[in-house]
Amino acid sequence: MDRLLSIYIIGVLSLTVAALSSCGSAEKSERRGDAAWSLGEYAEAAGQYKRAYSQTPPKQKALRGRISLKMARAYAHYGHTARAVGSYRNALRYHAADSTAALELARALMKQGDPKAAEKLLLALTDTMPHSSAVEQALYNCRLAQRLLRETSAYEVKAATWLTGSRADFCPAWVDDAGGLLYFTSTRPQASGDISLITATKNGDIFVSRKDERGQWKAPEPVEGELNTDFDEGACVLTADGKTMYLTVCRTDPQYPRMAEIWQASRSDAKWGKPTQLKLTADTLSSYAHPALSPDGKWLYFTSDLPGGQGGLDLWRIETGGGHGFGRLENLGPDINTPGNECFPAFRPSGELYFSSDGRTPCLGGLDLYRAALDTLTERWTVSHLPVPMNSSADDFGITFEGLHNRGYFSSGRSTGGRGWDRIYSFSYPEVLQTVKGWVYEQDGYELPAAEVYMVGSDGTNEKFGVLSDGSFEKPLEPGVSYLFLATCKGYLNVRAELKADSVPTEKQHVLQFPLPSVSVPVLVRNVFYAFDSAELSEASCEALDRLARMLHENPHITIELAAHCDQRGNDDYNLRLSQRRAESVVKYLTAQGIEPDRLTARGYGEQVPKTVNRRLVETHPFLHEGDSLTEAYIAKLPPEQQEVCHGLNRRTEFRVLRTTYGLFDEHGNLKPEALGGQASSLPKP
DSSP states (O other): OHHHHHHHHHHHHHHHHHHHHHHHHHHHHHHHHHHHHHTTOHHHHHHHHHHHHHTSOTTOHHHHHHHHHHHHHHHHHTTOHHHHHHHHHHHHHTTOOOHHHHHHHHHHHHHTTOHHHHHHHHHHHHHHSTTOHHHHHHHHHHHHHHHHTTOOOSOEEEEOGGGOOSSOEEEEEEEOSTTOEEEEEEOSTTSSSOBOTTTSSBOOEEEEEEBOTTSOBOOOEEOSBSOOOSSEEEEEEEOTTSSEEEEEEEOOOSSSOOOEEEEEEEEETTEEOOOEEOOOSSOOSSOEEEEEEOTTSSEEEEEEOOTTSSSSSEEEEEEESOTTSEEEEEEOOTTTOOSSOEEEEEEOTTSOEEEEESSSSSOOSSOEEEEEEEETTTTEEEEEEOOTTTSOSSOEEEEEESTTSSEEEEEEOTTSTTSSOOEEEEEEOOOOOEEEEEEEEETTSOBOTTOEEEEEETTSOEEEEEOOTTSEEEEEEOTTOEEEEEEEOTTBOOEEEEEEOOSSOOOEEEEEEEEEOBSSSOEEOTTOOBOTTSOOBOGGGHHHHHHHHHHHHHSTTOEEEEEEEOOSSSOHHHHHHHHHHHHHHHHHHHHHTTOOGGGEEEEEEETSSOOBOOHHHHHHOTTSOTTOBOOHHHHHTSOHHHHHHHHHHHSEEEEEEEESOTTSBOTTSOBOGGGGGTTGGGSOOO
């Protein structure tokens, strides 16, 4: 008996020691999970809590319940909704979940696509939290979602299968370049970083897909250059010219939480340079993410938890181009922001703002997509919820548009089993859209990003707007309406264009060019031809000279010098006389078109002023160098075929602006009353 008793005691002691050892291991795992949680490493935290849970004896229900709740919140934070729901239910089963946790479970059930189960749980919560606005809103959204998820709309949504990797793909960004580029974020195995302790997948990298010559999308590849690193890069936006990117970067730090930051990178040819961080404010304890540019480029919108918001994540904006790179900072206010989370802003060229939120009504589950229009008179936003299938019970976010069209791409967690792996979807809305695409640039030069355009329509349209950094603009047109466009820029003459949109509703893009002549340098009049050894204008010159006449009519306060030049071949005196007669022929043609003779001065320079090579000429003739003067000695050193090119460049007709105040002042030097209606009052006296 003594021997049997000894064996029994030893067995009990062994079980006790094992239990104590297990509890010690569970405590260590839980502490590791807490440490990971404090750094924002949610996947690592969930893994440690799961280990702690398995190391906790079933009889220790309170401890298991506490760990289950922590595990549920960690899973929810990195998008693994299915596991979050299971862990929340465990916490409820062990009576470790309070009313707040039950509300979190209801929201997770909605996100999982089970609004009926969420409604049942929320109804029970109304007894324990009878005056909770959060519960009331969740219950209202839950019941509304059950109806809205059954409805359909004219939107068509399809999976963008050519972009799909084996992990998450999200936040597409469309660029209208070379037929179409689509940048996006991916955590697929081809990404360059390590496995993230936040998501349990690779750190995100920026990938790009291009269209081929047949308009078909190519397989995506990581962007070239130094943009992608071992850090987490994603949620990017590009300027209209596709040369500058703003992106979200999360750097790795083993001791501090992972604060998201906005960085900037530039592209040279196809390669992206190393990005640099943007210091938007002096606050280093807040996150800055999801950059978006307003259509005019004057505001950078972003997501942040900066103090002074409405709660959770808010949408903010900051002026670009301040003294230190940025100007005034603004919260978008309660029209947009809620006590929940507002994030992933994006714009259509029309100025409509799109964003995602989990704090508005209606809300079908996770993040839903919303559209906002700003009333420029009241500075108030009007927000509307996008219908199914644009929104689903899962997270829907990160939208981008193909120009003015109501089609594009967005990301969603639907149909991925609640595993947190988002996918990219294409969407389209039935429309017949006519647009105008215009470019404003210096004649014989490059784009003029400081230009402004006036747009007047026969339907009452009257707009003034700036152009993008590449000098372009795009605007929608109404069928059957006639439009007048006037492009202006300081230091340049105005250029006008007219068009009439097709009277029947057909999809079409009209293209307009606005080459603005400089008022400070000679401007080449292209395609002016004379008979050989003569001052007689050929019929082929009429089109170019008619354009010049229209420009003079559109700029009635300028006077110009018409200059004709010859090449260096032939007698100097003869060339001088010939060029003078040719300049006079052009003046005679313009006066016949109604231009006042005293606005025109004919001047023949013969071969005295050789052409100076500018950057545009170098692009056309690579053997030349910018700044070179095409003198006789210079040309003599070139091969015969290049000599002919240079002789052709020297034979030219140009005009130069002499005055910009013609007709504004009377004979006594006083400003005429009729001039006060325009910009004449600010012009100097002659």
